[in-house]
Amino acid sequence: MVTILDPDQQYALAEGDPSPRHKVSNNLPGTPAFCPLVRRTPDLAAFSQKALGERAREAIGRVRPDLVARAAAFILLNDSKSSFAIEGERPSGQRAARWGQAIAQAGVRPLSLDELDRLQRIVIGDARFVRLGLRDEGGFIGVHDRDTNMPIPDHISARHEDLESLVGGLIAFSDRAARGAMDPVVAAACLAFGFVYIHPYVDGNGRLHRWLIHHALAAASYSPPGLVFPVSAVILRNIDRYRAVLESWSAPLLPFIEWRPTVSGNVEVLNDTAAFYRYFDATAHATFLYACVEQTVEHDLPQEVRFLQAFDTFSEGVQQIIDMPTAQAELLHKFLGQNDGRLSQRARTKEFAALDDAEVERIEALYADAFERDRRNAK
Template sequence: MLKKYIWQYSAWPSLQWDEQTLASLITQCRKKQHFLLGAVSVLGFDLRLQAQGIILEKEVVETSAIEGEQLDPEGVRSSVANKLGLATAGSRPADRKTDATVEVLLDAAKHFNTPLSQERLKGWHAALFPDGYSGFHRIVTGDWRQQEMEIVSGPEGRQQVHYKAPPPEAVSEEISSFLHWLNNQTSSPSAMDGLIRAGLAHYRFVAIHPFDDGNGRIARALTDMALAQDENSAIRFYSLSNRIMQDRDAYYGVLERCSNGSGDVTPWLEWFLQSFQLAVISSQKLINRVLVKAGFWQEFAGTELNSRQKKVVNTLLDAGKGNFEGYLAARKYRSLAKTTKATASRDLENLIKKGIIKRLEGGGRSSKYDLTWERFEPGHVMEER
């Protein structure tokens, strides 16, 4: 018996899900979401911008990594800093593809109230592949695919087909139907829940798979757009791609399971809502680091540090309390600051004298150091009650 895919059933593109199964998850997600957005709303403009930059960096790096493409984190940081007007640029400039990925994600969120069109989707796709290649293969860019699309795994000759997308001649009509649904759905109280709508938008786009490559990245961008519409905010303060990357096998597994079914996408929506919740929790931790970093520079605003010291201190702050592997030692300082043993020793002693770091007990033959966190950690951090 031939395998039948979801778009081959007569009910497509109508999808079904068990509202009772999802109800408690939606409630939990809304509680986490409202807490995060409420906490962020009381931050000053500069801190909110810093938080937005950190989240966007993660989203850009991870949405590409999910598809096996590794972007240079320093280039990503430079691109994000340039687009948001941040002072903390990376050590290397961004390449065209990195800049384009940042621009696509920003466009999706910033212009969330602009109806999504075929032309805009094609523009995103063309931007993601500026040279017309995916790896070593030339692809159709800025237009729908012209070939059959199968999702496969395994060695050549023994490949397993996980999913077959609609034929190329059906793509334009499929996308028209999808966009009509997306642009005419609202997240008002009387309509579909906004989180469900975002999850369905992601799923339907991936099921159509309209491009030769980049479908996952564009699906995650339009999911960000749907979430921005739900929150009525152009600024994203959590990264779904970062969460998906941490559970990539489950992500592909649940998509495959639903795409080989007759239209029940409850398992996908369960996974999506669980991932959303975990993404928000992770974001709370990241924003706490922003608050701690701001507290440090406020505490030591009048303290003069050289460029090497600033770099190492920022590395410790970015890692977070207790998260810098193995603590700081003279050898690690030399490596991070790219300096000599004698200079590293002077810098460390100077930081101790200024009360910025402290020598830890039990360091053995090699002294270990850590920041004096107790001096600058804020009196409160984002903790849900």
């Protein structure tokens, strides 16, 4: 039986839909409504062979469960904050925690338009000034001319008339890629970047786009149970490359989109553009996402576990010197970290005035030993 895609050339479903009558197996990852493709480049083939998901599970399996739970909680909140930071926002602690909880649930519920709408409501929080649900007008990313209010787009979103079809195709792609055992990271890249190019909502698209990465990885059981890969934190560290990857498709597309400005400063697309969002080459996007996942497995996850191990060593050692509540030990650690392992004169005369010189000296030595060992293990 012949496959539609050559799996040696492009990423396809490992388990396609056979048509015995035609002697063809449909291993396309999507449907006519949404089907981006990814070329099997040497870089991507090398990433696939690293089995990063399995390596993460094996590494986490060697760590005490209580440490894993604490690391997972910090990573989740950090990823939520990073996703807002990418959009230039600094959410309240409560809002960041709510979005972190939504990230933790990625992959639990089937993807649907209702689920995306629910997530948009969580992202926006106060919706008094934002229209919820699919757009009912055009959309673009860019700026306005200060004098004329003329739109200056860097990216033009899909026409609102095409949104139901495109989002429906995207949801079908998600289900089909998971059932057909497509490479999870490649599928996540197609799904997430396809969503952000479509840009179906007035606001919240960027955070939902990164949530979809977590959804695809969790739905395929690629990420360790109970633990998310802090992809947004890695993206934030590589923000220029992230923007370059986004523009690798949207910028060349602009000359092919006919549009005119509206009186409200928006854009109205005049030609049929749906195919631009249904079928695009996501090779660069998959390569970028794989590099991000590799950083989380080789750097972020081990770093957080090492930090917690070092902090526990430090905290337990402090208790041997002086009986101190956990909150005070955390504050002590914070002060030492801010002053290269030395307790500042201010801290010694205020918050920790009760410590004598000998105790301070022992605590500083304890800090140096615990966290120097952490730095050595990181190398």
